Amino acid sequence: MASIKDVAAEAGVSVATVSRVLNDHPSVSADARTRVLAAVEVLGYRRNAVARSLRTDQTHTLGLVISDVMNPYFTELARSVEEEARTLGYSVIIGNADERPDLQDHHVRNLLDRRIDGLLVSPTDGGSPLMLDAARGGTPMVFVDRWIPGVEVPVVRADGLEAVRDLVAHLHGLGHRRLAIIAGPAATTTGQERVAAFRAALHAYGLGLPDVYIGQGDFQAGSGRRVTEGFLDLPEPPEVVFATDNLMALGALDAIRARGLRVPGDIALAAFDDIPWFVHTDPPITAIAQPTGELGRASVRALVDRIEGRSPESVTLPARLVVRRSCGETAEPPASPEPPPAQSPAVRPPVRRSQS
Amino acid sequence: MASIKDVAAEAGVSVATVSRVLNDHPSVSADARTRVLAAVEVLGYRRNAVARSLRTDQTHTLGLVISDVMNPYFTELARSVEEEARTLGYSVIIGNADERPDLQDHHVRNLLDRRIDGLLVSPTDGGSPLMLDAARGGTPMVFVDRWIPGVEVPVVRADGLEAVRDLVAHLHGLGHRRLAIIAGPAATTTGQERVAAFRAALHAYGLGLPDVYIGQGDFQAGSGRRVTEGFLDLPEPPEVVFATDNLMALGALDAIRARGLRVPGDIALAAFDDIPWFVHTDPPITAIAQPTGELGRASVRALVDRIEGRSPESVTLPARLVVRRSCGETAEPPASPEPPPAQSPAVRPPVRRSQS
DNA sequence: CTGAAAGCGCTTACAG
C-alpha cells in the first residue's frame, strides 16, 4: 500500500508538503496541491490512520460498551450513537458485554489499549477496578442508561418514575391488586430504580410489594421465563407481571404461553422499554417507552464535549407509558390506531437537564 | 499515560527488554522479567496498540460492514461474528450501512484507513468502485449472506432454495393459489435469489408469479408496508404475501392491521428470516430460518484463514422452514409446543461446502 | 540474555 513517501516522490515534493495538502493546511501553492492530488489519485493512496493517530495522539474513535446488543433497546441506542458520532466526525467501536462483567472488562481494556478518544458505557455491574480506574484516570467518559454511583462521570439517562406511576395507576384502574415485578440485577442502577419506582407507586395506592412478588432477573429472556414460572407456581399468583426490560417480557410471554394461559385474561403483562414488535405481539404489550434515539445522541454530544474540552452536562429525559392491551381492556375507547411504529422518527420530548 | 520508556526506566532495563517480556519472548532472564512486571504494575502501564500496529503492520481487527444493524437477523450475525473473532484473538469494528450504498462506502473507506486486517461484508448493492478495489486489492475479504458476483472473494451464506420449496408446498397444501412476494433490492443477491426461488417453486405447481404480485421492497419495514398496501388495493389481491425479510414482514403486518384485516383469515403471511419475536406475534409467523450464528462463525473462520495465509473455502448452509400459524391452520396436529426460542444455542446443521 | 539503533507512516515546529 502506497505511503506518503511514495506520493511525495510521485509528486516531486517533500512529505511535509504532501501532509499539508492532505490536511488542508493553507500555506501550500496551488501548483503543489494539484501535483500532490494527482499523485494521490494515480497511486490510490489512502492515509494510514494508525500512523496519524500515533502522531497526533487522537484516534477520532469513541468506544461504546453496552450490556447486550441483542436487546433491541440497546441495538437502537448503539445505532443512534454511531449516527451522531459520525456527524461529529468520530467512528465508534462497540463492545458487547452480554451482561457479563468479565466481558465488559475485556472490552474496556481493549478499547483503552486502542486509545479511543472517549468511552461511553452502560455498566453491567457496580464497577470493576478497571472501570473505576478508567473513570478516574484521564479517559473522557460518559455513562448512558445505567451508571455507577459515586463516580464523577456525566450520566445520560431516562427517568421512568412518572411513567411507572402512570403504569400503576393504569393497572389499579383495571382492578389489579396483586402486582409482581421481574427485577434486573441489583448491581445495576436501572435494576434498582425500576423496583423502587414500582414499590413507591404501589405504596401510593396502599399496596405492598411482598418479597415473593419480586423475582430476580438478569435482563435476559431466560430469567424472565424462570421468574414467571415461579410466580405462576405460587399459591396465590400475581394478577400482573411487570418485566423491567423487553427481553424478560419476552421470556415471561414464553412461560405464560407454555402453561397454556392467556394474556391478559389469566394474567396481565407490562414491560419497561418499548420496541416495534410489541405492537404485534399477542396481545400488543403495554410498555414504558424511553426516548432511545435522543439518549444516544445526547450521550455522544456530552462525550464529545468532554473530549474537546467543553464541560458536559448530565441529561435526564422522561420516559412515557404506552398503553396497549396486555393488562386488560380499559373502559376508554381503544387508543386510536397506532401509527406505524418501525423507523418512525424519534419524538423529542422536553429535556430536563441537571448538572452532573 | 505511561509509555514503554517509563517502564524501562522504572525497571532499570532497556525498552527492548520491556518489549520482550511484554511479548513473552523466551530469552529474558527471570530477574528482568519480574522487575519489568513490577514496573508495569506500579505505573499502571497499558501497551499502546496504535504504536504496536504501526510497527507490526497488523491491527488484529476485523471490519464488518452490514446492511442494517436494526434488523435482528444482522444483529445476531454481528454478535456471532464478534464472538468467534474474540476467541480467535481479533476485535471487530462494525459499520452499519443502513441499506445505503453511500454509507457502505463510508464505512469501507474508514475501515481501510484504519488498516483492519480483514473485511467481512454483506453488500448493500452490486459493488461500488471502492468495494471492488478493496476486493481486488490486497485486503483479505469475505462476503457473508449477500455477495457480489464476479468478484474473487469467498462467500459464506445460506441457501434457501429448498426451504422456499417447502414453503410453497405448505401454502399450496393450504389451498392458496394467488401468491405474492415482497422482493428485496434487485442489486442484492439475496434480493434476486429469493424471488427466483419462489418463482421456480410456484412453477413446479403450475402457478405463475405475475408482475403485479411482485412488490419492490428494500428490506426495510416501510417498504413492506407500502408494497402490502399496493397488494391490498389490487382488484384481485393475493391470498398470501411472502416477505423476503423480517423487517418487511413487520411492515406488511402493520399494513394489514391498519386495514382492519386479519392474518391468516383475510390474508396469509410468511417471512424469510426467523426471529424470536415471530413466536409471539399475532398470529405466530411462518418463516424460513437461517443458521445465523453458524454463518457468522464460519465467515470469521474463513476470513482469519485468509489473513493468516491459509486458503479459505466458501460455505453454504441450508435454511429451513418453520411452520407456524400465519398461513392458515394445517390438518396436521399443531407442531408440538415450540421450545423457548430466545437465546437457544444454535443448532448446527450439516454443512455443505463448495469451493469458492 | 541484553541493549543500541533503525524504522513503521505520519505531523509539525523550525528555519529559510
Add this chain to the structure above:
DNA sequence: CTGAAAGCGCTTACAG
C-alpha cells in the same frame, strides 16, 4: 510557500 528533521510508542534484526 517549502523541506529537513525530530518524534509519537512500539518491535526486531544485529551485535555483543
